[in-house]
Amino acid sequence: MWFDSWSDIFRTLIIGSASYLTLVLVLRASGKRTLSQLNAFDFVVTVALGSTFATILLSTDVTWAEGFAALGLLASMQFLVAFVSSRWQGARALVTSEPVTLLREGALQTAEMRKNRLSESEILQAVRSSGCGDLAQVATVVLETNGTLTVITTDRYGDGSAMKGVVNNR
Template sequence: MWFDTWSDLGRVLAVGAAAYATVVLVLRASGKRTLAKLNAFDLIVTVALGSTLATILLNADVSWAEGAVALALLAALQFLVAWTTVRLPGGRPVVTARPTLLLLDGAPLQAALRAQRVTLDEVRQAVRASGSGDLSSVAAVVLESDGTLSVIPASKAGDRSALEGVSGVVR
């Protein structure tokens, strides 16, 4: 179907503008953390915000007011979870996975690779992307809680204090 009615197009324009303004206000009010990609939960909230905006725009059965409440609810729940994980010691592990060490001093940690379902080729790709051509020149590769791979060159490892809290690190 290419076209229904002019009123449908008008609704999308009017509700779309109002919904966009609402998203901007909700995001400004809720702070930078709402769109951060710090962990899987943050990604879920970002996707849910986009999905909610699309539903408000395209589903005539959803009013702008209902959509605005849904957007505000998502931002409030994200704020609550973030607040809980920062202030309660046991809150963070419930929502966020710990980073995991995958390579140490140039040697792949096979058990960690298997447990995290990461291939050695993916680790090599991250090492190459960091500008290194030799695994032995890498102090550590860490699978972060947001799914990215962090590469720490041996020349910049220092006292390795950045590895505190990483699963698989023995200090």
């Protein structure tokens, strides 16, 4: 339980170092989008990369070459999906959700909240976290494609041009 063998420790150190360098190279080659977490799909890829790295590091059943192939496959698939979804609306709709308005001009949008399984207290928490204490000062709260809540106050709303593509927007 506490110690198996020195060879297992040396394997972990050697394969771990090689795998770490490989992961850094794969991430550099695949670009910033791979870890951007712009949407749920990006988040899943980030988690999968971490899980794959851990498996390479700790499982004696997985060789470095298999791990390299797995990391490369994940990064390549993420690149391909991002490439396709950035060019074709239909593919984008399959991979990402649309941002949605949950609060508009101080009024909760209960149908959208139910659809997205969010409670009033979660919306109010986001408003408070933004430093606002009065719902009348909130122009909108948007559930973004990555799951974060964006609070825009009335004095910061401007012409609303950034709200393009937001479901249930004015």
